[in-house]
Amino acid sequence: MKILVPVKRVVDxxxxxxxxxxxxxxxxxxxxxxxNPFDEIAVxxxxxxxxxxxxxxxxxxxxxxxxxxxxxxxxxxxxxxSGIFVEVNDTLEPLTVAKIIASIAKKENIDLxxxxxxxxxxxxNATGQMISALLNWPQATFASKxxxxxxxAKVSREVDGGTENIEITLPAIITTDLRLNEPRYASLPNxxxxxxxxxxxxxxxxxxxxxxxxxEILKVEEPSKREAGIMVKTVEELFDKLQNEAKVI
Amino acid sequence: xxxxxxxxxxxxxxxxxxxxxVNAAKQIGTVDLFVIGNDCQDVIDSGNKIEGLNxxxxxxxxxxxxxxxxxxxxxxxxxxxxYTHIFFANTANGKNTAPRLAALxxxxxxxxxxxxxxxxxxxxxxxxxxxxxxxxxxxxCKVITVRTTAFEKATFGEKEAAKIEILSSxxxxxxKYISSELSKNERPELTAADIVVSGGRGLGSSxxxxxxxxxxxxxxxxxxxxRAAVDAGYVPNDWQVGQTGKVVAPDLYIAAGISGAIQxxxxxxxxxxxxxxxxxxxxxxxxxxxxxxADDLFKxxxxxxKLIK
Numbered sequence: 066m067k068i069l070v071p072v073k074r075v076v077d078x079x080x081x082x083x084x085x086x087x088x089x090x091x092x093x094x095x096x097x098x099x100x101n102p103f104d105e106i107a108v109x110x111x112x113x114x115x116x117x118x119x120x121x122x123x124x125x126x127x128x129x130x131x132x133x134x135x136x137x138x139x140x141x142x143x144x145x146x147s148g149i150f151v152e153v154n155d156t157l158e159p160l161t162v163a164k165i166i167a168s169i170a171k172k173e174n175i176d177l178x179x180x181x182x183x184x185x186x187x188x189x190n191a192t193g194q195m196i197s198a199l200l201n202w203p204q205a206t207f208a209s210k211x212x213x214x215x216x217x218a219k220v221s222r223e224v225d226g227g228t229e230n231i232e233i234t235l236p237a238i239i240t241t242d243l244r245l246n247e248p249r250y251a252s253l254p255n256x257x258x259x260x261x262x263x264x265x266x267x268x269x270x271x272x273x274x275x276x277x278x279x280x281e282i283l284k285v286e287e288p289s290k291r292e293a294g295i296m297v298k299t300v301e302e303l304f305d306k307l308q309n310e311a312k313v314i
Numbered sequence: 315x316x317x318x319x320x321x322x323x324x325x326x327x328x329x330x331x332x333x334x335x336v337n338a339a340k341q342i343g344t345v346d347l348f349v350i351g352n353d354c355q356d357v358i359d360s361g362n363k364i365e366g367l368n369x370x371x372x373x374x375x376x377x378x379x380x381x382x383x384x385x386x387x388x389x390x391x392x393x394x395x396x397y398t399h400i401f402f403a404n405t406a407n408g409k410n411t412a413p414r415l416a417a418l419x420x421x422x423x424x425x426x427x428x429x430x431x432x433x434x435x436x437x438x439x440x441x442x443x444x445x446x447x448x449x450x451x452x453x454x455c456k457v458i459t460v461r462t463t464a465f466e467k468a469t470f471g472e473k474e475a476a477k478i479e480i481l482s483s484x485x486x487x488x489x490k491y492i493s494s495e496l497s498k499n500e501r502p503e504l505t506a507a508d509i510v511v512s513g514g515r516g517l518g519s520s521x522x523x524x525x526x527x528x529x530x531x532x533x534x535x536x537x538x539x540x541r542a543a544v545d546a547g548y549v550p551n552d553w554q555v556g557q558t559g560k561v562v563a564p565d566l567y568i569a570a571g572i573s574g575a576i577q578x579x580x581x582x583x584x585x586x587x588x589x590x591x592x593x594x595x596x597x598x599x600x601x602x603x604x605x606x607x608a609d610d611l612f613k614x615x616x617x618x619x620k621l622i623k
Binding site (some may be wrong): 076081082084091158159160163183185186187188189190191192193194195196197198199202203204205206207209219222223224225226227228229230231232233234237242243244278279280281282283284285286287288291293294295296297298299300301303304306307311313314 | 380382383384387405406407409410411412413414415416417418420421422423424425426435439440441442443444445446447448449450451452453486488489490491492493494495496497503505509533541544545550551552557558560565566576583586587588589595600601602603604605606607608609614617618621622
């Protein structure tokens with residue numbers, strides 16, 4: 066079984082992002098970039114399936130500027146076998162990303178795709194569902210547990226109010242939620258080994274996919290700030306404020 | 315402009331998220347509701363009394379007993395040509411289905427809309443709400459999910475909208491629903507509650523959450539939690555408030571033992587009144603709270619509960 070794991074390079078989750086003064090976007094100069102945390106969970110899940118003997122090969126793919134190859138290297142250092150790098154300098158939206166990944170998945174005869182449920186930069190939560198629509202594959206989004214036997218996957222999904230269990234026939238798409246697993250750290254020897262693993266480069270023009278954006282970003286601004294209120298000294302004072310000032314209880 | 319709103323329901327009743335989505339849709343144009351389910355006549359009958367609807371489409375068929383995205387999206391696609399906009403509430407179901415439908419229509423999804431500027435232009439939070447993007451869509455049919463807390467709820471009236479039956483569409487046998495494990499509780503639903511009582515790592519254990527639950531029960535509040543408390547296994551995952559959990563905006567949000575990580579604030583900072591109880595007076599939660607109490611929650615919360623009649 067061949068697993069494809071799309072990984073995205075995003076602003077590190079510990080960075081406090083700043084909006085650019087001209088409101089054209091987020092300040093990205095000299096900002097630490099990392100693999101999207103949900104994608105790390107996806108890589109980990111794929112590696113565990115390989116270690117259990119269920120998967121034979123784990124391929125990481127990333128699309129974007131030349132630096133996204135570092136993110137692919139991270140996946141290789143965690144244990145993925147090889148990488149695919151699609152170089153694009155324009156900003157892409159999930160629909161285009163989905164088209165690129167779907168076309169590569171077909172060529173590579175992928176059996177299972179695992180990806181993060183959303184990227185922590187644009188918070189779209191769309192790419193997995195879109196790829197599965199384009200390929201007409203089943204989708205199991207927001208997975209918190211995955212069990213694979215032969216050609217089916219039993220997946221527990223985090224839904225409003227609890228958990229939903231579904232069964233999907235492969236090839237299929239799984240998107241990861243936070244509690245699926247705890248991703249491993251890459252060890253130093255594995256980081257060294259990853260440098261020798263192959264990354265296959267693909268030119269986006271060769272894929273003949275229209276990359277024009279349909280959803281244009283006009284402006285990015287700071288959210289309205291919430292003013293800090295007052296500190297109360299006692300529970301009685303708090304109760305009084307809630308009852309007589311805020312009138313909420 | 316013709317807008318189709320996909321009803322969020324449980325086959326017995328319309329869920330409140332639908333009402334927020336309908337009101338958001340009214341800002342665009344004429345609104346139709348689409349009820350997809352099984353044995354859901356009550357949903358259809360109450361749905362068509364929502365104020366201001368043009369008509370109610372329905373497909374009441376056992377193949378739609380459970381809302382599998384694969385089946386729902388092709389059904390919605392079958393009626394999509396009549397609409398300029400298709401609205402979902404940004405619930406787990408909405409998030410699961412809307413992007414799939416968008417890809418089938420070859421349009422870009424517009425997720426988590428918090429403000430409608432005009433029929434092409436919308437505001438949505440990015441980077442966990444640390445920035446707000448204004449986006450403009452050039453697609454002829456716009457598939458949108460709306461953040462329910464950003465829009466008022468539509469009300470029910472007396473006038474009934476026309477009902478139109480839609481035939482079921484292509485069904486997949488590649489995805490099968492097996493079961494659900496839904497948390498049982500008597501409290502209001504977290505995203506729809508007027509008051510939310512939330513606990514964090516400061517609670518220290520699952521048992522200690524009972525202190526908060528007593529307060530919640532007295533206030534008729536829903537229970538929430540920070541990611542730290544969920545990850546520690548104190549409470550179920552569907553209690554999680556935050557960037558990757560639920561976004562809430564109740565009239566009153568009480569945060570106890572929650573430090574106020576950015577990702578938690580993203581899920582509750584639009585609440586009308588925020589109360590923070592934390593023994594660490596430097597906790598970031600106090601920068602967003604209206605009323606802060608730097609005190610031991612194990613002492614303060616029971617005291618507060620006793621004061622409430």
